[in-house]
Amino acid sequence: MNNDLTTEVVVANNQAPSGTSAKRVGITLVTGLLGAGKSTLIRRILTENHTLRIVVIENEFADNAAVEEAIVTQGVGIDALEGFIELPNGCICCAAQDDLTDALQRLLDKKRGAFDHVLIEASGVADPGPVISSFWVDEGQDSDLYLDAVVAVVDCVNLQRMVDDDGTRSVAGKQMAIADVVLLNKIDLLQDEATRNEGHSEEIKELIRVIREQGCKAQIVPTSRCNVELHKLFNIHAYESEATLRDVIESDGDGQSHAGHESMSTTTVTFEKRSFDAVKLDRVVGSLLWESERNDEEGEGVMEIWRMKALVVIADEAKKWIYQSVHTLFDSTESSVENATDDVARSTFIFIGRQLRAPYLRETLQQAVEINRGRTKI
Secondary structure (H helix, E strand, O other): OOOOEEEEEEEEEEOOOOOOOOEEEEEEEEOEEEEEEEEHHHHHHHHHHOOOEEEEEOHHHOOHHHHHHHHHOOOOOHHHHHEEOOOOOOEEEEEEEOOOHHHHHHHHHHHHOOOOOOEOOOOOOOOHHHHHHHHHOOOOOOOOOEEEEEEEEOOOOOOOHHHHHOOHHHHHHHHHHHHOOOEEEEEHHHOOHHHHHOOOHHHHHHHHHHHHHOOOOOOOEEEEOOOHHHHOOOOOOOOOOOOOOOOOOOOOOEEEEEEEOOOOEEEEEEEEEEEEEHHHHHHHHHHHHHOHHOOOHHHHOOOEEEEEEEEEOOOOEEEEEEEEEOOOOEEEEEEEEEEEHHOOOEEEEEEEEEEEHHHHHHHHHHHHOOOOHHHHHO
């Protein structure tokens, strides 16, 4: 696996509770362009007192002042980092130049039950999709780790420039679009004094509007110097089926909302009184995700599906099924929604991405519709 991360592992272990039993450990991925404030967030987690024992994995450790400062202040030099080193405040450092998942598994094996959460800082210019899919596993699998959420750190001062610039629009837009939490950082640098003292000023509202235009449906938290309560970042469980179910139920019907740039959008496709063949649906969803390079119709550009969330009527099933995807990986699981209690047998698919074409999406999904199935027949 190539996840574009050269890593260093640090475990922030402050006031760790005694007698903690082993449990599944959540992973939070932090994204953001260079200078957004990711390192400031890492520094806070490494140096401030809190009750969580957090593994922090940073890319390009040797060049990162945040971790270097945290280690040097504990009296341990960078050159001393060979294997695992216990720092005076309970932190654990590990030189991890190998595969990211291997590094985490190695830490789990050595420190079973010794930490509560993992925080991964992605490179500012890296596509977060491959890293997300690396850790997103089926809920039914017996894994020590689970993907909890994606947090995007955004520089509010340079936000408009980022979404207008051809060189940063794609990465910045995707980071915001697929995030589960967005930290609107550096509001202390805004010129309006009222804005600095109040998180709901007109200037803040305008910045939130710009973020929403990128297809972002996430919670947006205005911050100064990434000063945020950790409960807003951890234990979100954004990739669990019930979270996806809530998002789909709260969505509107058919439609497409474009981002500030016309190529990025959120597209919803619904099917009324139709049921889907599960095998066929797996095939067509896979084709949409894996064969995007073939979906350049009439030179309109390659269609990219960054996230998909769906609640689907499956033929011969008593309950609807939840489908969701990230990057090229998708999963399906039975929901708690009974088909029999629905006034309308509706299936809803929500796509977030670039160059999305609703007619093409509908036509492709239509290939999986089951014909002549009682009340849901065409």
